[in-house]
Amino acid sequence: MFAKWLLDIGEGNVGGNNDGEATIEIPEDLLIKDSSDPISDLIEFVYPSVLDNFNDLNFFHEREILAPKNNVFQEINERMFSIFPGDEREYLSSDCICPTEMVNENLDESLCSPDILNGIKASCFPNHRLVLKVGVPVMLLRNVDQKSGLCNGTRLKVVSLGNRIIQVKIISGSHIGDRHYIPIITLVPTDKKLHIKLQR
Template sequence: MSYLTEHTNLSACNDDVSSINTRALEMMLGKEIGYLTANILSKEDSDDRTITNRYPTEYINSLDPPGLPPFKLMLKVGCPLMLLRNITLEDGLCNETRLMVVRCATRLTEAMILTGKKARNFVFIPRISLSPTSGELSFTMTRRQFPLH
């Protein structure tokens, strides 16, 4: 566990992070569990046929905007994670908190906090609705997923 709290992989883009995470996950023992997101366009965009025709569901699912978890989040018990959003600051669940998966369930993930004042505390991470913070997309979407990477 000390290795997970003392080392960080710095990367310039999401593709590099995904590649590193995939290789690390493959090396870990245990069953891999995949969680798919639910992506939703805003009401205005979903009513606009020019947008829905131009951006089919498959395309939206392939997007990996900064600050959002991937469409298919792969987890294993024991794998390290980083929290992508503030959930409850008083419980130590803030953006960039390092965690380790303890248990994977359908609607939540149980994790142990690895760093900070709340290190070694066990927490539950629910699926939440997230929207990209940058304006790089020409439409507005919401992704429902565990806020983890």
């Protein structure tokens, strides 16, 4: 029902004729009402009894929470992590200006400090700080190895956490059950709103 409703919105079949803006009524059965903590209620609705189903790959294969903005995703992610047992492992990026930008005479040197670079958040780009636990489900944000099923949107379960590499098991798509190692990867955002070319 929810997927069909989203498709109808995308196709312009909901909200009547519009010039790019429309008022859309959300169906009653899709709303979380009268809640003092809607994020916890959403997590419980999507992942009921998550700790009882922790080791069932099908449980995570059939469920996911998508968020429209990074700050909403971050809050949901932190809540989910607090539910899962085990120790957290923190990974921090090493950020710098792309070498091609260093020859730019108009480059403001104050933009090159680690604090500024680490604080940059861009769409479809990982934050400076990544926290993981063994057993948690994660989603790839980039194509890593399409032949092996490691594509943007592929869902994975964290198997082990190393210093420079993580081991994952695929839990969606045509390669379910396959295990892979994901190393450190250098990324450059394509967000046109950024005035500098960041390398993370």
